[in-house]
Amino acid sequence: MSHARTNKDQLLARTRRIAGQVAAIERAIADEAGCAAILHQVAGVRGAIAGLMDELVADHLQSHIVAPGLSDADRAQGGDELLAVIRRYTK
Amino acid sequence: MSHARTNKDQLLARTRRIAGQVAAIERAIADEAGCAAILHQVAGVRGAIAGLMDELVADHLQSHIVAPGLSDADRAQGGDELLAVIRRYTK
Amino acid sequence: MSHARTNKDQLLARTRRIAGQVAAIERAIADEAGCAAILHQVAGVRGAIAGLMDELVADHLQSHIVAPGLSDADRAQGGDELLAVIRRYTK
Amino acid sequence: MSHARTNKDQLLARTRRIAGQVAAIERAIADEAGCAAILHQVAGVRGAIAGLMDELVADHLQSHIVAPGLSDADRAQGGDELLAVIRRYTK
Incomplete structure (x- = not known):
């Protein structure tokens, strides 16, 4: 992911926010907070994970498939990698 | 979530595993690991979040809606809370 | 689903809209319409399916779990059925 | 989607299966079949929609982004279209 230097700080910030969530x-489970509140916290972190996935997919697509100058074989491999993760994600 | 005492340790263990993921x-982003590997890690944590959500939904359903001895009003409120989070989750 | 008589027409209307989508x-595939347009049509029908699922879950929860006058055994069975489908759906 | 001629029959067959589901x-709603059975039917069609989406994404990726001989501008546009639909789908 050396290509991602421009995005790296943003991806790290996103991931740290998820860690905080x-x-x-x-803490909410340990403190026996209300069920409904915890369920919404979990729905929130799920949304944040989806957002991180979107950014990583965009980064992969740009760097390994779309970027000018890649070889046909590079693009084919990048495409296969992307499909594998999309198939896993949409299951 | 005082009702969840029996499940509390299990829920905490699940949440800590997610924190580890x-x-x-x-670390993978900081170390500029390969894109495809990071995407699979994110897909993995998404699955773990879904598993945590399932456990919390099961716990809420049992404790606040299904459990014998609840009032009709308690069940109605527990049901509304569950639907709100399911609607958010399935969007 | 005899309980759903009040909702039945609405559920049928939703399902027919999905059939139309x-x-x-x-037709779009047969006519070789643009890829991106077809992908958005599929994303749209997926959202409509999620909406139908939400309505059916709400209906099941109300009729088989929350409704006053059910037996404890009825509620337990209704709850198990709901969890089974939620677990399948969130996978 | 003229490029999809090889896949067109398969995509049509998938879509017709979804129409049948x-x-x-x-029919199940009209006949007032059991709630739990209908919920599983809906979960099944959701899975089939996800499978159709995966095939269409694979087709789009190959034809409009990965294929040798495309211009840089074509690939950039194909990539933007793909990201737009993935962002919509993962929400």
């Missing part, structure tokens, strides 16, 4: 869920 | 994603 | 996708 | 759901 997960830590808050852990 | 998120920390591993953060 | 699927028929439109079939 | 939706028609079966409509």
Whole structure:
């Protein structure tokens, strides 16, 4: 992911926010907070994970498939990798 | 979630595993690991979040809606809370 | 689903709209419409399916779990049925 | 989607199967079949929609982004179209 230098700080910031959300869920469970509130926290972190996935897919697509100058074989491999993860994600 | 005492340790363990997965994603991004590998890590944590959600839904359903001895009003409120989070989750 | 008489017409109308969306996708593929347009049609029908699922879950929850006067055994069975489908759906 | 001629029959067959599943759901609602059975039918059609989406994404990726001989501008446009639909789908 050396190509992602421009995006790296943003991806790290996103991931740290997700870590913070997960830590808050852990505290809520430990403190026996209300069920409904915890369920909404989990729905929130799921949305944040989807957002991270979107950014990583965009980054992969740009760097390994779309970018000018790649070889046909590079693009084919990048495409196969992308499809494998999309298939896993949409299951 | 005082009702969840029996499940509390299990829910905490699940949440800590998710925290570990998120920390591993953060390290992978920081270390500029391969895109495809990171995408699969994110797909993995998404599955773990779905598993946590399922457990919390089961717990809420049992404790606030199905459990014998609840009032009709309690069940109605528990049902409304569950639907709100399912609607958010399935969007 | 005899309980759903009040909702039955609405559920049928939703399902027929989905059938119409699927028929439109079939025509678009047959006519070799643009890829991106077809992908958005499929995303649209997926959202409509999620909406139908939400309505059916709400109906099942109300009629078989929350409704006053059910036996404890009825509620337990209704709850198990709901969890089974939620687990399948969130996978 | 003129490029999809090789896949067209397969995509049409998939879409027709989905149409059949939706028609079966409509009949089940009309006949007041059991809630739990209908919920599983809807979960099944959701899975089939996801499978159709995967095939269409694979087709779009190959034809408009990966294929040798495309211009840089073509690939950039194909990539933007793909991301737009993935962002919609993962929401």
